[in-house]
Amino acid sequence: MPPTTRALTAVLAWAAAVVGSTAIGLTAVGAIGAGIVGAGTAGSGSDPLTAAEVERLLATSAPAAAEPTTPAAGPATTAPVVLAGPGGTVVARCTGGAVEVVSASPAQGFRVHDEGAEDAGRVRFESEDTEVEMRLSCLDGQPVSDTRVDD
Incomplete structure:
Protein backbone atom coordinates (compact mmCIF):
# COMPACT_ATOMS: atom_id res chain seq x y z
CA MET A 1 0.00 0.00 0.00
CA PRO A 2 1.55 3.35 -1.02
CA PRO A 3 2.16 5.97 1.72
CA THR A 4 -0.51 8.30 0.30
CA THR A 5 -3.19 5.60 0.50
CA ARG A 6 -2.06 4.65 4.01
CA ALA A 7 -2.30 8.29 5.18
CA LEU A 8 -5.73 8.70 3.56
CA THR A 9 -6.96 5.51 5.28
CA ALA A 10 -5.69 6.76 8.65
CA VAL A 11 -7.42 10.14 8.22
CA LEU A 12 -10.70 8.47 7.22
CA ALA A 13 -10.50 6.08 10.19
CA TRP A 14 -9.83 9.02 12.53
CA ALA A 15 -12.78 10.99 11.06
CA ALA A 16 -15.07 7.95 11.46
CA ALA A 17 -13.98 7.58 15.09
CA VAL A 18 -14.68 11.28 15.76
CA VAL A 19 -18.13 11.10 14.16
CA GLY A 20 -18.99 7.88 16.03
CA SER A 21 -17.82 9.25 19.38
CA THR A 22 -19.74 12.47 18.87
CA ALA A 23 -22.92 10.58 17.99
CA ILE A 24 -22.60 8.36 21.07
CA GLY A 25 -21.95 11.40 23.30
CA LEU A 26 -24.93 13.33 21.94
CA THR A 27 -27.18 10.29 22.33
CA ALA A 28 -26.07 9.86 25.95
CA VAL A 29 -26.62 13.54 26.75
CA GLY A 30 -30.05 13.42 25.12
CA ALA A 31 -31.02 10.35 27.13
CA ILE A 32 -29.85 11.94 30.36
CA GLY A 33 -31.77 15.13 29.58
CA ALA A 34 -34.93 13.18 28.83
CA GLY A 35 -34.58 11.33 32.12
CA ILE A 36 -34.25 14.56 34.06
CA VAL A 37 -37.04 16.48 32.36
CA GLY A 38 -39.41 13.57 31.81
CA ALA A 39 -41.71 12.73 28.95
CA GLY A 40 -43.85 15.85 29.10
CA THR A 41 -46.40 14.89 31.75
CA ALA A 42 -48.08 17.62 33.77
CA GLY A 43 -45.80 18.85 36.48
CA SER A 44 -42.71 17.19 35.04
CA GLY A 45 -40.97 20.48 34.31
CA SER A 46 -40.90 20.14 30.51
CA ASP A 47 -43.79 22.54 29.81
CA PRO A 48 -45.45 25.22 31.93
CA LEU A 49 -48.62 24.10 33.67
CA THR A 50 -51.97 25.41 32.55
CA ALA A 51 -54.30 27.05 35.07
CA ALA A 52 -56.48 23.91 35.10
CA GLU A 53 -53.46 21.69 35.84
CA VAL A 54 -52.39 23.98 38.68
CA GLU A 55 -55.90 23.85 40.20
CA ARG A 56 -56.01 20.06 39.85
CA LEU A 57 -52.58 19.58 41.46
CA LEU A 58 -53.42 21.97 44.30
CA ALA A 59 -56.71 20.19 44.95
CA THR A 60 -55.01 16.84 45.55
CA SER A 61 -54.18 16.30 49.19
CA ALA A 62 -50.55 16.19 50.19
CA PRO A 63 -49.40 13.45 52.57
CA ALA A 64 -49.42 14.51 56.21
CA ALA A 65 -46.07 15.51 57.66
CA ALA A 66 -44.57 13.16 60.22
CA GLU A 67 -44.78 14.20 63.84
CA PRO A 68 -41.49 15.65 65.01
CA THR A 69 -39.79 13.55 67.62
CA THR A 70 -38.16 15.00 70.69
CA PRO A 71 -34.59 13.81 71.15
CA ALA A 72 -33.85 11.93 74.32
CA ALA A 73 -32.48 14.14 77.04
CA GLY A 74 -28.76 13.59 77.41
CA PRO A 75 -25.89 15.56 78.81
CA ALA A 76 -25.76 19.11 77.47
CA THR A 77 -23.00 19.51 74.90
CA THR A 78 -21.64 22.88 73.86
CA ALA A 79 -20.34 23.76 70.44
CA PRO A 80 -16.61 23.17 69.98
Whole structure:
Protein backbone atom coordinates (compact mmCIF):
# COMPACT_ATOMS: atom_id res chain seq x y z
CA MET A 1 0.00 0.00 0.00
CA PRO A 2 1.55 3.35 -1.02
CA PRO A 3 2.16 5.97 1.72
CA THR A 4 -0.51 8.30 0.30
CA THR A 5 -3.19 5.60 0.50
CA ARG A 6 -2.06 4.65 4.01
CA ALA A 7 -2.30 8.29 5.18
CA LEU A 8 -5.73 8.70 3.56
CA THR A 9 -6.96 5.51 5.28
CA ALA A 10 -5.69 6.76 8.65
CA VAL A 11 -7.42 10.14 8.22
CA LEU A 12 -10.70 8.47 7.22
CA ALA A 13 -10.50 6.08 10.19
CA TRP A 14 -9.83 9.02 12.53
CA ALA A 15 -12.78 10.99 11.06
CA ALA A 16 -15.07 7.95 11.46
CA ALA A 17 -13.98 7.58 15.09
CA VAL A 18 -14.68 11.28 15.76
CA VAL A 19 -18.13 11.10 14.16
CA GLY A 20 -18.99 7.88 16.03
CA SER A 21 -17.82 9.25 19.38
CA THR A 22 -19.74 12.47 18.87
CA ALA A 23 -22.92 10.58 17.99
CA ILE A 24 -22.60 8.36 21.07
CA GLY A 25 -21.95 11.40 23.30
CA LEU A 26 -24.93 13.33 21.94
CA THR A 27 -27.18 10.29 22.33
CA ALA A 28 -26.07 9.86 25.95
CA VAL A 29 -26.62 13.54 26.75
CA GLY A 30 -30.05 13.42 25.12
CA ALA A 31 -31.02 10.35 27.13
CA ILE A 32 -29.85 11.94 30.36
CA GLY A 33 -31.77 15.13 29.58
CA ALA A 34 -34.93 13.18 28.83
CA GLY A 35 -34.58 11.33 32.12
CA ILE A 36 -34.25 14.56 34.06
CA VAL A 37 -37.04 16.48 32.36
CA GLY A 38 -39.41 13.57 31.81
CA ALA A 39 -41.71 12.73 28.95
CA GLY A 40 -43.85 15.85 29.10
CA THR A 41 -46.40 14.89 31.75
CA ALA A 42 -48.08 17.62 33.77
CA GLY A 43 -45.80 18.85 36.48
CA SER A 44 -42.71 17.19 35.04
CA GLY A 45 -40.97 20.48 34.31
CA SER A 46 -40.90 20.14 30.51
CA ASP A 47 -43.79 22.54 29.81
CA PRO A 48 -45.45 25.22 31.93
CA LEU A 49 -48.62 24.10 33.67
CA THR A 50 -51.97 25.41 32.55
CA ALA A 51 -54.30 27.05 35.07
CA ALA A 52 -56.48 23.91 35.10
CA GLU A 53 -53.46 21.69 35.84
CA VAL A 54 -52.39 23.98 38.68
CA GLU A 55 -55.90 23.85 40.20
CA ARG A 56 -56.01 20.06 39.85
CA LEU A 57 -52.58 19.58 41.46
CA LEU A 58 -53.42 21.97 44.30
CA ALA A 59 -56.71 20.19 44.95
CA THR A 60 -55.01 16.84 45.55
CA SER A 61 -54.18 16.30 49.19
CA ALA A 62 -50.55 16.19 50.19
CA PRO A 63 -49.40 13.45 52.57
CA ALA A 64 -49.42 14.51 56.21
CA ALA A 65 -46.07 15.51 57.66
CA ALA A 66 -44.57 13.16 60.22
CA GLU A 67 -44.78 14.20 63.84
CA PRO A 68 -41.49 15.65 65.01
CA THR A 69 -39.79 13.55 67.62
CA THR A 70 -38.16 15.00 70.69
CA PRO A 71 -34.59 13.81 71.15
CA ALA A 72 -33.85 11.93 74.32
CA ALA A 73 -32.48 14.14 77.04
CA GLY A 74 -28.76 13.59 77.41
CA PRO A 75 -25.89 15.56 78.81
CA ALA A 76 -25.76 19.11 77.47
CA THR A 77 -23.00 19.51 74.90
CA THR A 78 -21.64 22.88 73.86
CA ALA A 79 -20.34 23.76 70.44
CA PRO A 80 -16.61 23.17 69.98
CA VAL A 81 -14.35 26.08 70.95
CA VAL A 82 -10.87 26.77 69.54
CA LEU A 83 -8.25 27.39 72.23
CA ALA A 84 -4.86 28.61 70.98
CA GLY A 85 -1.57 28.48 72.82
CA PRO A 86 2.10 28.94 71.96
CA GLY A 87 2.52 25.19 71.32
CA GLY A 88 -0.56 24.65 69.19
CA THR A 89 -4.32 24.76 68.94
CA VAL A 90 -6.90 22.66 70.79
CA VAL A 91 -10.55 22.27 69.83
CA ALA A 92 -12.62 21.30 72.89
CA ARG A 93 -16.23 21.22 74.06
CA CYS A 94 -18.04 20.67 77.34
CA THR A 95 -20.30 17.65 77.69
CA GLY A 96 -22.27 17.34 80.90
CA GLY A 97 -19.81 19.58 82.73
CA ALA A 98 -16.73 17.61 81.62
CA VAL A 99 -14.28 18.89 79.03
CA GLU A 100 -13.80 16.81 75.87
CA VAL A 101 -10.85 17.34 73.52
CA VAL A 102 -12.09 17.19 69.92
CA SER A 103 -8.69 17.71 68.30
CA ALA A 104 -5.19 19.02 68.99
CA SER A 105 -2.95 20.52 66.30
CA PRO A 106 0.66 21.34 67.17
CA ALA A 107 2.33 24.55 66.02
CA GLN A 108 5.28 24.25 63.67
CA GLY A 109 8.21 22.67 65.50
CA PHE A 110 5.98 21.09 68.17
CA ARG A 111 4.40 17.65 68.54
CA VAL A 112 1.45 16.50 70.66
CA HIS A 113 2.44 14.46 73.72
CA ASP A 114 -0.37 12.02 74.46
CA GLU A 115 -0.50 9.84 77.56
CA GLY A 116 -3.98 8.48 76.80
CA ALA A 117 -6.53 8.41 79.63
CA GLU A 118 -4.06 10.06 82.02
CA ASP A 119 -4.18 13.20 79.85
CA ALA A 120 -7.96 13.73 80.12
CA GLY A 121 -8.49 17.48 80.25
CA ARG A 122 -4.85 18.18 79.45
CA VAL A 123 -2.95 18.62 76.19
CA ARG A 124 0.83 18.85 76.06
CA PHE A 125 2.83 20.17 73.14
CA GLU A 126 6.58 19.52 73.07
CA SER A 127 9.43 20.88 70.97
CA GLU A 128 13.17 20.31 71.27
CA ASP A 129 13.51 22.81 74.14
CA THR A 130 9.98 23.85 75.18
CA GLU A 131 6.98 22.12 76.72
CA VAL A 132 3.56 23.76 76.66
CA GLU A 133 0.78 22.30 78.79
CA MET A 134 -2.83 23.37 78.29
CA ARG A 135 -5.04 22.32 81.21
CA LEU A 136 -8.64 22.38 80.08
CA SER A 137 -11.78 22.77 82.15
CA CYS A 138 -15.37 23.95 81.77
CA LEU A 139 -16.39 27.35 83.10
CA ASP A 140 -20.07 28.26 82.73
CA GLY A 141 -20.46 25.47 80.17
CA GLN A 142 -17.59 26.70 77.96
CA PRO A 143 -14.10 25.18 77.61
CA VAL A 144 -11.26 27.31 79.01
CA SER A 145 -7.52 26.73 79.16
CA ASP A 146 -4.85 27.40 81.75
CA THR A 147 -1.64 27.40 79.70
CA ARG A 148 1.80 26.80 81.21
CA VAL A 149 5.10 27.08 79.34
CA ASP A 150 8.23 25.27 80.54
CA ASP A 151 11.43 26.30 78.73
